Amino acid sequence: MKISRSADSKKTGIHTWLMAGNDNILSSVVFAAAVFIPALLFSMKSNSGTVPAAYTVLWCLFAGILSFFMALRDRVSMPRLVFFAVSAAAFLLHFKFYAAHTFPGPDTPPCHIAMSGSFLNYIYQLYLSFKSPVPSVWGKLSMGFLWLFCTLAAGRAWCSWICFYGGIDDFFSSAVPRRILNIDRFVTKFRPLSAALLFGIMLFSFAYMLPQYCIWICPFKAGESFYSAVGLEKILQYAIAAVALVCATILPLLTKKRIFCSFLCPFGAWQAFWGHINPFRLSVDRGRCVSCGKCMSVCPSGAACLKNGSAHISAWCVMCGRCAEACPACAISYTVFGMTVRENITAFARLVSVKYVFIFCSMLLGTVFSSLWGPAAIYELFSAVF
Numbered sequence: 001m002k003i004s005r006s007a008d009s010k011k012t013g014i015h016t017w018l019m020a021g022n023d024n025i026l027s028s029v030v031f032a033a034a035v036f037i038p039a040l041l042f043s044m045k046s047n048s049g050t051v052p053a054a055y056t057v058l059w060c061l062f063a064g065i066l067s068f069f070m071a072l073r074d075r076v077s078m079p080r081l082v083f084f085a086v087s088a089a090a091f092l093l094h095f096k097f098y099a100a101h102t103f104p105g106p107d108t109p110p111c112h113i114a115m116s117g118s119f120l121n122y123i124y125q126l127y128l129s130f131k132s133p134v135p136s137v138w139g140k141l142s143m144g145f146l147w148l149f150c151t152l153a154a155g156r157a158w159c160s161w162i163c164f165y166g167g168i169d170d171f172f173s174s175a176v177p178r179r180i181l182n183i184d185r186f187v188t189k190f191r192p193l194s195a196a197l198l199f200g201i202m203l204f205s206f207a208y209m210l211p212q213y214c215i216w217i218c219p220f221k222a223g224e225s226f227y228s229a230v231g232l233e234k235i236l237q238y239a240i241a242a243v244a245l246v247c248a249t250i251l252p253l254l255t256k257k258r259i260f261c262s263f264l265c266p267f268g269a270w271q272a273f274w275g276h277i278n279p280f281r282l283s284v285d286r287g288r289c290v291s292c293g294k295c296m297s298v299c300p301s302g303a304a305c306l307k308n309g310s311a312h313i314s315a316w317c318v319m320c321g322r323c324a325e326a327c328p329a330c331a332i333s334y335t336v337f338g339m340t341v342r343e344n345i346t347a348f349a350r351l352v353s354v355k356y357v358f359i360f361c362s363m364l365l366g367t368v369f370s371s372l373w374g375p376a377a378i379y380e381l382f383s384a385v386f
């Protein structure tokens with residue numbers, strides 16, 4: 001049975017429409033359960049003993065409810081943004097106020113952004129230089145293996161579904177209805193600069209065997225954990241971190257673009273490269289595209305542009321889904337390595353379509369990964385208030 005938005009349903013009357021609506025609700029419940037149940041199993045395992053189980057259930061339920069609305073409305077971007085932004089806020093709360101003391105020195109913290117910049121150090125030292133005891137829940141499974149697994153499952157979507165910092169500038173880039181500054185062309189043109197930044201940070205980190213991204217750029221570091229300098233050098237570190245903070249908050253508000261993630265995060269460039277090993281893509285059907293430029297203006301990452309008379313989506317795409325929902329010609333869809341898979345859109349069959357398999361992988365990984373801080377943040381907030 002076709003879901004309610006198909007033209008066929010109009011012809012077959014209100015009963016068919018209602019039945020299709022029921023199918024839609026039921027299949028959305030199935031999808032939500034498919035995210036919730038495995039997310040809960042894995043999250044319980046990684047959180048065992050650290051926070052009361054009820055908070056982990058609450059966190060996974062939150063992800064399940066958002067998955068339900070994604071399926072019910074067949075729209076991804078708003079529930080994804082809510083999940084991503086709340087996850088980032090929970091991380092900041094937990095990390096800033098409760099976990100900061102676990103990183104007393106200049107060691108590389110268990111952070112994927114630091115991992116990309118310290119990759120040469122890893123090659124040299126034959127292990128990721130994560131000396132903090134915090135990721136003990138992963139045992140011998142290092143951050144590198146965790147990243148590889150996530151990249152194979154969700155690829156570039158890491159930067160808009162999983163990253164514990166990305167939700168900050170994603171939130172600010174979506175918080176106002178209209179942009180004040182139009183920098184579409186600037187962002188598209190200079191987007192590759194982040195690859196140069198990644199290269200520079202890798203070399204600089206390798207030369208000093210220190211995580212230079214953490215020391216110089218990261219605006220979210222806890223207190224002074226990585227400010228080891230004094231005098232002018234320290235002032236410079238603060239100044240650069242302040243600029244980075246503006247890029248993550250004020251500039252996204254003005255431009256509706258993810259400025260920090262697009263230009264100051266080395267992991268964005270890292271993932272744009274490694275994302276090629278993941279099969280999921282957002283692709284443009286050139287035959288349908290009417291070159292209106294809407295995808296370019298809504299894209300927060302400078303990944304959509306107009307080229308040779310039609311839209312083009314580059315490797316900088318973080319798979320947030322905004323362009324597909326904004327396109328008036330329905331020319332953008334989820335594909336496998338750029339190839340369109342012909343799909344049946346019945347309410348239940350769509351759950352195994354490319355789009356929903358992608359959402360399932362991203363949402364599941366995002367929930368399990370964020371369960372390392374989400375339930376703890378809720379628990380800490382409740383404990384502080386009551």
Ligand code: SF4
Binds near residue numbers: 290326327
């Ligand atoms: S929004 Fe759709 S029709 Fe407009 S340029 Fe982008 S892909 Fe083409």
Ligand code: SF4
Binds near residue numbers: 303
């Ligand atoms: S191209 Fe589309 S899916 Fe990719 S980042 Fe831009 S808006 Fe999001």
